[in-house]
Amino acid sequence: MRTSAIGDVTHVTPLIRTLQEKAPQTRLTWIIGKLERRLVGDLPGVEFITFDKGQGRAGVSAVREALAGRRFDALLHMQVALRSNLLSLSVKADRRIGYDHARSKDLHGLFVNERIPARTGEHVLDAMASFIEPLGLKQTAVRWDIPVPDEAHAWAAEQLPGDAPTLLVSPMSSHTVRNWRVERYAALIDHAMARGLRVALVGGPSAPERALADSILAAVKQAPMDLTGKDTLKRFMALLSRSSMILTPDSGPMHMANAAGVKVLGLHAASNPERSGPYSDRRWCVDKYDAASRKFFGKPASEIPWGTKIEKPGVMDLVEVDDMIARFEACADHLGIALAK
Missing domain, CATH: 3.40.50.2000 (Glycogen Phosphorylase B;)
Incomplete structure (x- = not known):
């Protein structure tokens, strides 16, 4: 789950590519913002669920309805703002991986049961890449390949x-x-x-x-x-x-x-x-x-x-x-x- 912003969504894209390469059997669902989906929503092999923050509670309800009755092996909870923490309650997952203590805020720790390694001095992209480390994976190459239509x-x-x-x-x-x-x-x-x-x-x-x-x-x-x-x-x-x-x-x-x-x-x-x-x-x-x-x-x-x-x-x-x-x-x-x- 990373709903915003445009720059951060580009940082998450290589992680998606890494998961597809190193765990090709994994089914991926990305909860993403309405604007941000326009950039990466055509990445192949990914199910996108749109969170429209402009709709307020109705936007949260739409995500909850889209996920009703589903359970995931893992949630990569890649956003620490309170709104995102509350939105994460829509996701039922056995493993809820979030930020380390130093990078947490807005009660983030209450919404996760595992944390990424505590590090400093990292680029934001590398920090996001570390969300797959608790899964036994590591991002060793960075690839975007964001689709651009002929039009x-x-x-x-x-x-x-x-x-x-x-x-x-x-x-x-x-x-x-x-x-x-x-x-x-x-x-x-x-x-x-x-x-x-x-x-x-x-x-x-x-x-x-x-x-x-x-x-x-x-x-x-x-x-x-x-x-x-x-x-x-x-x-x-x-x-x-x-x-x-x-x-x-x-x-x-x-x-x-x-x-x-x-x-x-x-x-x-x-x-x-x-x-x-x-x-x-x-x-x-x-x-x-x-x-x-x-x-x-x-x-x-x-x-x-x-x-x-x-x-x-x-x-x-x-x-x-x-x-x-x-x-x-x-x-x-x-x-x-x-x-x-």
Whole structure:
């Protein structure tokens, strides 16, 4: 059971792949959020039961009804929020595997009878992978292979025709304090376009995402393509398959891009990229997490609890435009992109 959010759901996907490879006889049921199902709900060999949190008690009742009369050998209870703990009561299971004591909250321990190994210093994906260790299994390879339908690929080809090196800019995190300043996004976009890259703004259809995109478009010298609100989760995955890099704060699109094999120009100060950055390759991220810890807590990041979020106003100002330009240039060189002078 992991209902949200988009980034965390991408982290669970390799665990599903590992279970299918190492225990192919196992029948898998995933209780998942309504939005998140749109991303991974077509994974083969998995039964999905949707939890629509927007329906409140009715959403819980729908899950309970879908599971009525069923019993499972094991529940991997991969979410500690109280709502998820209460939702887990809908699942009848002999083994209820949850987080270790240090990572538990909201009475999580009352809803499980086994715990994953207590560790610190792990990436979130590795922590989720450890849920199969009590079952005698271990994740030794990470594979996503999230299906993308032909329709999505066709749409993406219309938006990004040809094979021009492309930078996607996904500027918004649901944690708005993680967002970069508008003028800094604009400066990086101007630099990338001056260096010859095709640049496209992407984002969801919400009013805040539209407003942020409009502010960036008003601040740039040369307008990038604006695909904000035009894609879906699957279409975004298809756009990624036609892109070289993505600029984004710590957000769901960061982890979707990593799953798609796209290089991530990650903006990190409020969160630790070693814990929640792009899992496969963090070389292209700007990491100001330690600087943020020193500024706001008066101590290095090594002296604060693992997983601490430094979501303080102004924290992202620690990431300078020149920092990201340097990562952009290094990434382009790594990819063999011939930049304009």
